[in-house]
């Protein structure tokens with residue numbers, strides 16, 4: 001790590017220790033989204049961490065983003081989810097696909113933390129199989145008319161929908177009952193409903209949006225008509241990365257707490273840490289943390305280098321989220337009955353670690369992707385890209401080798417054509433920790449300004 005990256009890690013860790021962890025259990029039990037912590041994250045620049053300074057961001061690199069997500073989720077999953085959706089899924093897609101005018105209108109206020117972004121792709125009948133979506137956008141003069149529904153995080157922030165996807169051509173509108181409506185004229189007939197009872201992330205907000213003849217100015221279209229799938233898949237490449245990085249924070253939290261407890265708790269006259277069965281659980285957390293972090297950093301490096309990283313990001317997301325859930329399960333076991341009690345906050349990690357195995361591609365979908373890459377059934381860069389080097393082992397040839405078929409599966413959320421090659425990025429912003437943390441950089445990026 002560079003000195004700058006260490007400084008970011010240290011700054012965010014201090015923020016979490018002082019502003020997040022002291023209230024995390026209480027907020028979780030009360031199902032309270034702590035807006036003051038979100039304001040603090042905005043002040044640190046975390047809501048625009050990898051967005052260039054010209055659009056109000058901190059202009060930092062993907063290693064810095066990963067380190068920040070790890071620290072944040074060590075404190076509270078709801079806030080890492082915020083970074084995943086707001087920065088990963090939404091803002092980075094805007095940075096790549098929006099027009100200059102749209103960037104100034106949406107991206108810049110998002111990066112400064114003045115507006116919170118959402119991302120609605122999932123529908124009741126379309127989760128893993130994104131292409132099955134039913135939400136429609138019909139062009140009518142200078143507006144698009146939206147009908148359908150989307151599931152999304154951060155629904156409590158949705159006064160006006162920020163980013164959603166729809167398909168064409170347009171079947172007849174279908175609508176659903178709603179509980180909360182938006183009063184502004186621009187989003188008339190847009191309604192939102194919280195998911196009231198859920199397993200985890202009680203301190204966050206998840207729910208559904210409903211569109212019933214919602215009129216959206218045609219000028220709000222991101223990219224070209226028909227490009228939505230590509231944009232969504234590009235966003236998922238960014239979001240999954242932050243999910244994987246955050247999962248490292250869960251594993252570290254479980255490891256730290258378990259080590260501390262195992263040293264102190266005594267049974268039969270000695271600390272439980274002396275027992276091999278307990279050591280086995282600690283060791284499993286260690287290997288989960290180290291391997292997850294290495295996979296995350298591999299993906300971060302590729303992103304910084306502008307290399308295509310869909311496969312590597314998928315691998316990191318699958319492994320890190322499964323390792324985090326396993327670590328939380330083991331941490332409860334190390335703590336015995338205390339681990340099961342809300343008061344200790346260990347069961348919170350367990351509950352919160354469950355959803356990341358489902359969203360941004362289920363574990364099964366990521367396994368499928370990895371196998372298809374290894375078999376040569378899937379291209380690294382969409383339809384016309386190269387195959388994974390893994391599937392060339394023993395074949396001694398390129399994409400035209402016997403192991404590399406010429407036809408690909410139909411696109412779905414498992415990965416698909418997702419745009420052209422990424423460009424090089426730089427990690428050169430400076431931090432002035434004595435004043436405002438990440439947001440108070442004293443210099444500008446020196447080379448290779450990120451342009452996507």
Ligand SMILES: Cc1cc2nc3c(=O)[nH]c(=O)nc-3n(C[C@H](O)[C@H](O)[C@H](O)COP(=O)(O)OP(=O)(O)OC[C@H]3O[C@@H](n4cnc5c(N)ncnc54)[C@H](O)[C@@H]3O)c2cc1C
Pocket residue numbers: 085119120121122124125126127128129151152153154201206355358359360361362363364365368
């Ligand atoms: C807490 C939370 C927050 C969320 N936030 C958002 C959000 O902000 N925005 C958004 O758009 N969505 C969000 N989602 C939705 C999430 O992305 C979907 O739940 C996810 O994509 C899975 O889709 P599904 O639930 O429809 O499951 P399905 O796709 O119906 O899958 C059901 C099961 O079948 C398996 N399966 C499906 N297809 C295959 C296959 N081809 N091969 C093998 N197994 C398969 C899956 O792995 C899974 O086990 C959120 C979900 C959760 C739990």
